[in-house]
Amino acid sequence: METLGNEQHKIIHGDALAALKTLPNSSVDLIFADPPYNIGKNFNGHIEKWKTEEAYLEWCYEWLDLCIQKLKPNGSFYVMTATQFMPFFDIYLRKKLDILSRLIWYYDSSGVQAKKYYGSMYEPILFCVKDKNNYTFNSNNILVEAKTGAKRKLIDYRKAVPTVYNSEKVPGNVWEFARVRYRMDEYENHPTQKPVALLERIIKASSNEGDLVMDPFSGTFTTCFVAKELGRNSIGIELQDEYVKIGLRRLHIAKEFKGEKLQKEIRTFETEKIANIYQPTLFEPNGTYIHNDH
Ligand SMILES: C[S@@+](CC[C@H](N)C(=O)[O-])C[C@H]1O[C@@H](n2cnc3c(N)ncnc32)[C@H](O)[C@@H]1O
Numbered sequence: 001m002e003t004l005g006n007e008q009h010k011i012i013h014g015d016a017l018a019a020l021k022t023l024p025n026s027s028v029d030l031i032f033a034d035p036p037y038n039i040g041k042n043f044n045g046h047i048e049k050w051k052t053e054e055a056y057l058e059w060c061y062e063w064l065d066l067c068i069q070k071l072k073p074n075g076s077f078y079v080m081t082a083t084q085f086m087p088f089f090d091i092y093l094r095k096k097l098d099i100l101s102r103l104i105w106y107y108d109s110s111g112v113q114a115k116k117y118y119g120s121m122y123e124p125i126l127f128c129v130k131d132k133n134n135y136t137f138n139s140n141n142i143l144v145e146a147k148t149g150a151k152r153k154l155i156d157y158r159k160a161v162p163t164v165y166n167s168e169k170v171p172g173n174v175w176e177f178a179r180v181r182y183r184m185d186e187y188e189n190h191p192t193q194k195p196v197a198l199l200e201r202i203i204k205a206s207s208n209e210g211d212l213v214m215d216p217f218s219g220t221f222t223t224c225f226v227a228k229e230l231g232r233n234s235i236g237i238e239l240q241d242e243y244v245k246i247g248l249r250r251l252h253i254a255k256e257f258k259g260e261k262l263q264k265e266i267r268t269f270e271t272e273k274i275a276n277i278y279q280p281t282l283f284e285p286n287g288t289y290i291h292n293d294h
Contacts, residue, residue, distance in 0.1 A: 004244070004253060004254065005251070007233075008228070009228055009234050011224075011247050011248065011251070012235065012238075013241075017063055017066065020066040020067065020237070021066065023070050023235070026072050026073060028075060029136070029208075030136075030214070031077045031216070032199065032203075033063070033078070033215065033216050034217055035060065035063070035081060035216075036048035037081055037082035039082055041192060043190075043191065046239075046240065060088075063216060067079075068097065073131055074130065074134045075135070076129050076207075077126075078128075078202050079128070080124065080126075081124070083122075086124040090126060093126060097128035098129050100128065100132065101126075102124065102127075102173060103126070104122045104173060105175050105198060106175065107122070107176065107177065108121070108178075135206075136206055136211075138205055139170045142201050142205045143168040143170065144171045146167055146168055146169040175198065177197045179195065180194070180195050183269065187267070188250075188265075190243060193220045194219075195222070196222060196225070199225075208232075209230070209232065210233065211232050213232045213233065213235075214234070215234070218237060219238065219243055219246075220250070248262055
């Protein structure tokens with residue numbers, strides 16, 4: 001296990017259970033945990049599938065307990081897993097924390113669709129706090145358009161003095177954000193990268209500038225990247241070299257790793273673009289032919 005980075009942004013390259021044990025208790029303001037889901041995804045050659053569901057859950061209960069231990073008394077904990085395991089997380093955590101919201105991250109899936117059952121279009125997220133009477137929730141920083149009020153400009157005549165409906169509101173518990181696609185600027189080479197927009201909402205709502213945000217399964221380090229953009233401090237834990245390299249680059253912690261220069265992978269359409277720059281064009285955009293003798 002190795003710690004990289006600086007005072008504000010640390011990357012712990014190693015196993016989450018071992019790394020979590022090294023952190024001081026009650027020291028983290030916000031934890032976002034997006035673990036392997038036990039559904040056979042390939043994380044850089046490592047297939048995440050436990051022998052049994054029980055073995056997966058036993059492992060999860062261990063790091064869930066450690067996360068609770070590391071959270072400050074007024075801290076918040078957001079945790080994800082596959083839909084089929086979330087009920088177990090819910091039952092386990094509700095004895096230890098206050099679960100304030102059961103969130104649905106909904107996305108449209110224009111790719112492969114299930115044909116003989118209803119395809120999965122969402123991932124669940126639990127939002128928990130240690131103390132429901134003392135936690136950070138910056139509702140004004142995450143307001144969204146209240147369609148009824150903003151678009152239809154309705155007036156509520158039931159009030160003593162008729163008033164216009166609110167045009168903004170705190171988001172409900174169904175959040176629609178596009179999944180990270182290959183052509184999006186934020187795309188990194190990882191099978192389960194979470195969108196910046198999702199983490200922006202979570203970090204803005206549940207932490208303040210200068211707070212410490214921690215992610216025990218960092219992947220592409222979206223959590224730490226957004227934490228940095230928003231002036232929070234961060235600790236990200238990740239097992240795989242390939243993903244630690246992404247974190248070092250995204251957080252501007254290092255330009256090299258084990259002698260290798262860190263740079264974003266060039267995507268196929270970017271090589272096409274580069275190639276096109278150097279190819280003489282024979283046709284003007286309006287279709288006229290340019291005679292090119294060179
Ligand atoms: C679901 S992905 C996280 C994706 C991340 N939220 C993002 O936005 O990119 C889970 C990550 O946990 C890492 N991982 C798996 N087992 C781990 C362990 N025992 N300790 C630390 N990281 C682990 C995997 O390599 C993978 O990158």
